[in-house]
Amino acid sequence: MIREVIVRHIGFPVAEKLKGWPVSKYLRELERSQWLSPEEITKLQNEKLAEITRYAYDTVPFYKRLFNDRGMKPSDVQTIDDLPRLPILTKEDMRKNLDDLVSSDYKKSELVEASSSGSTGEPFQYYISEDEKARKWAGLYMLWNWAGFKMGDRHINFVAGPHRAFKSSRPLLWLESKLSGMRTISALELYEGNADEFLKEFARFKPKMIRGYASSLYYLAQSVKRHVIPLTAKAVCTTGETLFEFQRELIESVFKSKVYDGYGGEGMVIAGQCGCSSGYHIDAADVILEIVDSSGRRCPPGVQGQVVLTDLNRHSMPFIRYNVQDVATFSDAICSCGRGFPMLSSIAGRLTDIGVTPSGKSIVVHFFTGMFMKMAPHVNGFQVVQEQPGLFVLNIVPGIEFETVRQEILDKTCAYVGSDVDVQIQVVDHIPATTAGKRRLFISKCGIPAARSQADIKE
Ligand SMILES: [Zn+2]
Numbered sequence: 001m002i003r004e005v006i007v008r009h010i011g012f013p014v015a016e017k018l019k020g021w022p023v024s025k026y027l028r029e030l031e032r033s034q035w036l037s038p039e040e041i042t043k044l045q046n047e048k049l050a051e052i053t054r055y056a057y058d059t060v061p062f063y064k065r066l067f068n069d070r071g072m073k074p075s076d077v078q079t080i081d082d083l084p085r086l087p088i089l090t091k092e093d094m095r096k097n098l099d100d101l102v103s104s105d106y107k108k109s110e111l112v113e114a115s116s117s118g119s120t121g122e123p124f125q126y127y128i129s130e131d132e133k134a135r136k137w138a139g140l141y142m143l144w145n146w147a148g149f150k151m152g153d154r155h156i157n158f159v160a161g162p163h164r165a166f167k168s169s170r171p172l173l174w175l176e177s178k179l180s181g182m183r184t185i186s187a188l189e190l191y192e193g194n195a196d197e198f199l200k201e202f203a204r205f206k207p208k209m210i211r212g213y214a215s216s217l218y219y220l221a222q223s224v225k226r227h228v229i230p231l232t233a234k235a236v237c238t239t240g241e242t243l244f245e246f247q248r249e250l251i252e253s254v255f256k257s258k259v260y261d262g263y264g265g266e267g268m269v270i271a272g273q274c275g276c277s278s279g280y281h282i283d284a285a286d287v288i289l290e291i292v293d294s295s296g297r298r299c300p301p302g303v304q305g306q307v308v309l310t311d312l313n314r315h316s317m318p319f320i321r322y323n324v325q326d327v328a329t330f331s332d333a334i335c336s337c338g339r340g341f342p343m344l345s346s347i348a349g350r351l352t353d354i355g356v357t358p359s360g361k362s363i364v365v366h367f368f369t370g371m372f373m374k375m376a377p378h379v380n381g382f383q384v385v386q387e388q389p390g391l392f393v394l395n396i397v398p399g400i401e402f403e404t405v406r407q408e409i410l411d412k413t414c415a416y417v418g419s420d421v422d423v424q425i426q427v428v429d430h431i432p433a434t435t436a437g438k439r440r441l442f443i444s445k446c447g448i449p450a451a452r453s454q455a456d457i458k459e
Contacts, residue, residue: 007152007181020130026138033285034142034339041284041340046079048312049288053077053086055103056318062100063318080288088296088308088321090450091124102127106316116266128267129316139269139283140262146274146281147235147260149209154181156202156233158212158220183207187216195227203231210255211237215439218247221254232256239264241440242349244366246373263347265324268311271344274337281341287311289344290321291330296451301332304348306451323450325351355386355444358420363392365442367416371409378405383431386444390421395428402427 016023033044056063057074066087067074076085094101102108112133115123128136141151149155177183183205190198210217210233217238224231233255238247239262248259262272263280268287271280282289291305292298299305307326311319331345348354348364355363365384372379381397394413396402406425413423433439 004150004152004181008150011180012151016134021134021137022131023134023137023141026135027141030138030142030283030285031145034281034341036340038340038342041342042080045284045288045312049080049083049310050074050078052310052312052315052318053320055315056320059103059105059315060101060318061104062097063320065100083288083290083310083321084296084298086321088292088323088452089319090323090452091325092450094126094319094322095124098125101317103316103318111316114267124266126266127317128314132267132314132316135286135313136264136267136269139264139286142283143260143262143269143272144209144211144235144237146272147209147237147258149235149237152181153208154183154205155209155211156205156207157182157184158210158216159184159186185220187219190220190223195223196229199224199227199229199231203229207231207233209233209235209237210257211239213240214238214243214247214251214261215241217251221251225250225254235260237262242347242353242365244369244441246369261347263326263344265326266309266319266322267314268309268319270307270309271347274335274339276337277333277335277343279331279333279335279343279345280347281335281339281343284341286313289328289342291328292323292451294448294451299330301330302345304329304346306351308451323452325450327351327354351450352444352447353440353442355392355442355447356389357418358389359418361418363417363444368394368413369441371412375405375409378402379409381431383440384442386442386446389446391424392417392421393424393426395426395431397430398427 013024033041036044054074057067058064072085076082102111106127106129108127111127111129113125114128115125183202185202210220212220217236234257236251236255236257236259238251238259243259243261251259258275260273260275261280263270269283270287270289271282273280288310290298290308291303292308293305304327307324307328309319309322309324327348327350329345329348331343333343333345335343353365357363363386368382368384372382377399378401379396380399383395385393385395387393392413394409396409410423410425414421417423431439
């Protein structure tokens with residue numbers, strides 16, 4: 001308890017000063033914004049939008065050209081309703097124009113070069129300033145606060161790859177862990193031979209929160225269950241990839257805690273669950289989130305579409321109407337928690353998590369998760385790859401007596417995808433993770449194209 005208070009009031013402020021990251025200041029702003037009324041939040045978004053478009057026009061060559069080519073002035077974009085006058089940018093647009101997207105107010109050498117995993121595995125590169133990273137951390141702390149976590153509380157960060165920070169220095173690693181209350185477990189260090197002792201040590205640590213990618217925490221929960229280790233927490237926070245219902249169920253039952261799923265990307269904290277409903281609050285003080293159909297037209301609440309983001313605080317490399325290639329649905333529900341931030345009813349996942357057959361049928365990963373979960377222990381892992389519109393390959397890690405369910409898998413899948421599609425089973429040793437350490441259950445190599453605006457399609 002004393003340690004938590006010291007971290008919160010002394011350790012963290014000192015670390016912020018040393019690093020030049022005003023996280024607490026931004027967190028206080030966010031904590032105020034979340035309780036504003038929907039009308040006040042829209043007003044705040046409009047003010048920030050007008051400022052960021054003016055800034056982008058004045059200092060970013062790409063946006064100056066974009067406005068000029070359309071005969072537009074920054075004053076033409078004053079409100080969220082004006083946004084559709086600007087085109088939707090795809091990852092490809094951003095990638096091709098990376099150099100021209102950095103503001104002349106910033107030197108590239110002073111920015112952090114970051115990358116996120118792209119839709120088909122290739123990394124997407126962008127620049128972000130240290131100050132903007134501090135804002136991102138404030139957004140993350142806000143989401144964790146929703147789960148009951150407070151700065152300084154003991155928590156476990158379960159990572160898929162090696163622990164990067166201070167990896168070369170054991171004393172610094174120890175200091176980081178003592179100061180932040182964070183212990184990092186890497187999936188690379190956890191294997192059957194050492195799981196018992198390894199996990200018992202983390203159970204003795206008594207974390208308040210456990211966080212990580214959904215698939216990583218599912219793997220951790222399986223291991224904890226197998227070894228009957230009393231590793232529990234007050235909250236589990238998932239992020240980084242689609243959280244499936246079967247993963248939520250196991251994680252909640254093993255860690256005896258609610259799962260709070262968060263959603264972010266490209267340096268933005270986009271939305272998160274508050275625990276009062278199954279929906280997600282959009283971090284509307286940081287982003288404007290639009291949902292559009294494949295022609296770029298806005299979708300009303302209840303209609304699923306592609307997520308288009310405008311970051312309201314990013315000046316070093318502005319993201320204005322950026323199609324992040326995820327699929328989600330707006331909700332017009334008011335959450336019982338009383339927060340004014342608007343809601344998403346669901347986040348279906350990446351655009352490449354949805355396949356379309358030659359006859360036009362949409363194929364979703366949830367069918368396969370449902371089918372394979374019922375087939376445990378015959379199937380230990382799977383990944384579905386739509387190689388071509390008419391070819392689905394099921395990569396399967398076989399479990400006990402897999403051959404007894406092989407035909408059933410083929411029959412059920414063929415009935416689901418339709419007669420115009422070939423289905424093949426490929427037995428594999430393991431499902432490889434992406435470079436970011438995520439394990440994707442469904443990949444369509446020929447799925448729905450990223451939406452652009454009507455205006456662009458005519459060009
Ligand atoms: Zn809520």
